[in-house]
Amino acid sequence: MALSLSPELQQFCDRQLASGKYASLDDILLAGLQALAEREQLYQGRFAELRSEVLLGASEAERGELLKASSEIDTIRQRLRHRHAEP
Template sequence: MTMPLPPDLQQFADRQIASGKYASLEEILLAGLQALAEREQIYQGRFEALRREVLLGVEAAERGELLDAATEIEAIRQRLRQRYSQT
């Protein structure tokens, strides 16, 4: 496969092939696409987890179960101070 690449990426690909890590540009591109697919899957999972957390918060708010932001932020700060003062 012939694929024009910007000079810096071509040099990178050439170094990868010369090191024996990859046998061809095709292998490099395949590895890159696999890494991209894995990253997308991870981001999608994180997005779904965040979405579930937001929905839980909305449901709690609708039930009137709200927390005072200033109090909670101060509690978080205290926990962080304790955690990092012990290390």
């Protein structure tokens, strides 16, 4: 496979090879692809969590289980003040 890198990425790879952390460009590319796969997996997991939370909130809203925004904002502010006041 032919691969064309920008000068910045080529320099980065050269530094990684010179450090001894990686034995070859293939090792660097493999590590990068593994990191990308892990990031994508985390993203998909977080997306699923957020989707679930949105659906739960929509269901609660349909049932009339709504929170008063001003009191919730006050609660959040109090928590933040308390958190920042701790040593």
